[in-house]
Amino acid sequence: MKMDIFWHITGKLRKIGTALGVILAGLSSLPAMAAITAGSCAVGTINGGAYEMNTLPTTLTDGTVIASRVLITTFKYSKTGSSADTLLTGAWYVSATINNTHHTIAVIGSAQGLGYRMSNLGYPGGYANGETFNRLxxxxxxxxxxxxTTTDYWLQELVVTNASIYKGGTITGLGGSTLTIVFGNQKVWDDRNTTTGSLRCAGLQAFWGLDILSPEGGGSAVIPELPVPKTPTCDLGGTNIAVTLPDVDSSSLQNHGDISGSKSFSIPLGNCGKNAKPYITFTDSNDRANRSTTLGLAAASTAAGVGIVIEKSDGGLVQFGAQNTGVSSSNVGQYLIGTSTVDGSALPLTLTAKYIRTNATLKAGEVKADAIFTIAYP
Known part of the structure; x- marks a missing residue:
C-alpha cells in the first residue's frame, strides 16, 4: 500500500514539474513592454509664415479661400522599448459658433462674411471643430x-462664408473663441483627461482671439489686409460707333418738338461677370454742360434748327450728363443698362437716334453730332 502511494505521488510531481517548465519557458520568451513615458510629453515649437493672398475670382462665391498658410507645431515625448505605441493630436474650439458648411468660426472686424478654419494635414486629418478629443x-x-520630437502640419485658411456681404477689410479678433491643441498618448484620449497621472502623457496649448490666427505670435503683423472683391464688369465691344440717319425732308420738322427719321444702333456689352451692373451716361461732346434730352449739332454741320434725340427701348429719351466714372443717384442722365445673371452673358444696349426740331431757324443741310458714352459700375 505504501509503495503504491509513493509512486502515485511521484507521478504527480513529474506532471507538475513538466507543466511548470512549459510555463516558465513561455514567460521567458515575452518581449519587454514598450510605452510612451508618462508625463514626458511637452509643447515644442510653433512656426508659421505670412498668410498668402489668393487672387480673387471675378465672381466671388461662398467657400472661396481668401488667404492661407501652413502652421507647424512640434511636441516632445520620451518612449521605452522598440514596439509601436500611439501618439495622437486633436484641436477643438471652446465657446465658438461653428459654421458646419465651411468648418469655420466667424471673425471680428470690418471683414464681414468671412470665417477662419484650421485643418490638420496628417492622418486621418480633418478640421478643428467643437468635438473635444477629436483625432486629427x-x-x-x-x-x-x-x-x-514629432511634428504636426496645419492649414490655416480665411474663407468667404457670405459672398453677398464680403467687402474686404481687417480682422481684429475671433469672437470669444478659444482654440485648444492637444498632443498625447492613447491613455489621454481614453481618459479624456490631459492632466499628469495614471500613465497619461499630454502636451496642451490654448489660444484666444487673434492668437488663434497667429499662435506663434505677431498678432496682426502676420494677418493680411483683406482684398476688396472685384467688381463684375462687361467687355465693351466697340468704342467708336457711327450711326447714319436717313435723309428726311425738312417739311417733316416744321414745328418745335417734331421728330422724324430714325436709326437703331447698339452698344455691345459682352462677357459680363455674374451680377455685373453696368450704368451708362451720355455726354454732349459739343456742350459738356448740356443736361437736356437733345444732342446739339457739331460745328461741321451745315443744317440748323434740328438736334438729335436718343430713344431708349422703353420709349424714354436719354438725358445728357457729365462723364460719370462712378455710380450715384445724383448723376444726371445715368441709368442702369441691366444686371447679368451668369458669367459670360451679354447685355447689349439697343437705342434709336432721331431728328428733333429745335427753336432755331430751320435750315436744310448736313447734320453731324457727337456724343460720348461712359460705362461705370457700382
Whole structure:
C-alpha cells in the first residue's frame, strides 16, 4: 500500500514539474513592454509664415479661400522599448459658433462674411471643430528615446462664408473663441483627461482671439489686409460707333418738338461677370454742360434748327450728363443698362437716334453730332 502511494505521488510531481517548465519557458520568451513615458510629453515649437493672398475670382462665391498658410507645431515625448505605441493630436474650439458648411468660426472686424478654419494635414486629418478629443492626427511610433520630437502640419485658411456681404477689410479678433491643441498618448484620449497621472502623457496649448490666427505670435503683423472683391464688369465691344440717319425732308420738322427719321444702333456689352451692373451716361461732346434730352449739332454741320434725340427701348429719351466714372443717384442722365445673371452673358444696349426740331431757324443741310458714352459700375 505504501509503495503504491509513493509512486502515485511521484507521478504527480513529474506532471507538475513538466507543466511548470512549459510555463516558465513561455514567460521567458515575452518581449519587454514598450510605452510612451508618462508625463514626458511637452509643447515644442510653433512656426508659421505670412498668410498668402489668393487672387480673387471675378465672381466671388461662398467657400472661396481668401488667404492661407501652413502652421507647424512640434511636441516632445520620451518612449521605452522598440514596439509601436500611439501618439495622437486633436484641436477643438471652446465657446465658438461653428459654421458646419465651411468648418469655420466667424471673425471680428470690418471683414464681414468671412470665417477662419484650421485643418490638420496628417492622418486621418480633418478640421478643428467643437468635438473635444477629436483625432486629427494618429501616428504609430516605434523608436525608443528621450525628448524626441514629432511634428504636426496645419492649414490655416480665411474663407468667404457670405459672398453677398464680403467687402474686404481687417480682422481684429475671433469672437470669444478659444482654440485648444492637444498632443498625447492613447491613455489621454481614453481618459479624456490631459492632466499628469495614471500613465497619461499630454502636451496642451490654448489660444484666444487673434492668437488663434497667429499662435506663434505677431498678432496682426502676420494677418493680411483683406482684398476688396472685384467688381463684375462687361467687355465693351466697340468704342467708336457711327450711326447714319436717313435723309428726311425738312417739311417733316416744321414745328418745335417734331421728330422724324430714325436709326437703331447698339452698344455691345459682352462677357459680363455674374451680377455685373453696368450704368451708362451720355455726354454732349459739343456742350459738356448740356443736361437736356437733345444732342446739339457739331460745328461741321451745315443744317440748323434740328438736334438729335436718343430713344431708349422703353420709349424714354436719354438725358445728357457729365462723364460719370462712378455710380450715384445724383448723376444726371445715368441709368442702369441691366444686371447679368451668369458669367459670360451679354447685355447689349439697343437705342434709336432721331431728328428733333429745335427753336432755331430751320435750315436744310448736313447734320453731324457727337456724343460720348461712359460705362461705370457700382
Amino acid at each position: 492626427n494618429v501616428r504609430n511610433v516605434t523608436a525608443a528615446g528621450t525628448n524626441q
